[in-house]
Amino acid sequence: MKTTHPELALDELQSFLNEKVALYNNPDFIESDPIQIPHLYSQKEDIEIAGFLSATIAWGNRKMIIKNAQRMMDLMGNSPYDFVMSHTDDQLERMESFVHRTFNGTDMVFFIKSLQNIYHNHNGLEAVFAQYQQPDSMQAGISEFKRVFFEIEHQNRTQKHISDPANGSAAKRINMFLRWMARNDNKGVDLGIWKSISPAALSCPLDVHSGNVARKLGLLTRKQNDGKALAELDKNLRLMDPNDPVKYDFALFGLGVFEGFK
Incomplete structure (x- = not known):
């Protein structure tokens, strides 16, 4: 260097x-960062779902990112985990009105369904990422996460909203989400609720x-x-x-x- x-x-x-x-x-x-959205919650699953969805739309104007991430939470009754696991078809239809740049209602509905699949069948978000981590990198784990995330029926257009390091992507938004979840330095910013992923592996x-x-x-x-x-x-x-x-x-x-x- x-x-x-x-x-x-x-x-x-x-x-x-x-x-x-x-x-x-x-x-x-x-106060000026999208990490404020998962900070609204205390239950582990609420924090990680709020963080994942907020990180997913974290491109463009930061004020607009925060505003739209809060709208996501509002649409889920500010109980993201309960909504993911227990939503009705009528409640899911409300999601079709959501839009943030190229992330639209179709994408939002699929993300809810995929998250439900992950919590039902894969023991949650942390378990999927942790299963495939390497000592000094999460990039293979991110690629495997994308495979799991899209294992249920989906439209091709939605795949662009989860980056894949195997295709040469820097996967900025997922790496940011992983920082939020896995770093715990007691400084009050990163949430550090995932204990099975080492900060040494983060990017x-x-x-x-x-x-x-x-x-x-x-x-x-x-x-x-x-x-x-x-x-x-x-x-x-x-x-x-x-x-x-x-x-x-x-x-x-x-x-x-x-x-x-x-």
Whole structure:
């Protein structure tokens, strides 16, 4: 790894990023981030379903993401797990009015049905991801999750809303969801309710902001924000903290979104 600023050695870069992690990884971060939606709940299944659905639509304007994620919860009577498991056909029809960019009511209805299948037949979301995790990566687990998620009848159009690392995707939204569920550092942001997935296996949610900042700091050379870029970024972040590499997402995202880091 070679930083774009020659005067920044690895230990100096690590110190700089640790300061930024401390700055942004605190409860104040929640009020402007979609993670506020799963924070509304206390039951494990409510938290993970609210988190999964909110992360699924986490692209575009952040205020609109939060607004539409809250609408999802409202449509489910603000009891997502109970709705997933016990909805009536009439209640499911209400979901057909939902839209967030290219995620529409057809997609929403299928996601509810698929989640029901996962809780009925696969012991829930955590069990599916945990079953296929590797010591230093969740990417194969994400790919297997997509297979399970679409094992019931579905329209082809809906498949685009779950990324697949096996097809070269950085799977930003699912990696973000996994960070929410598996990191537990007692800072109040990430929920840390999944104990069967190690934070050491998590990957940074790579998007335009974190990617641009990572390139400016010499953590990433690849120009595309794809699976190969994620592997490169993962490798370099693990040099600084192999046990919790994805904590640096707070630094990269904060520098890009809140500080306009150039």
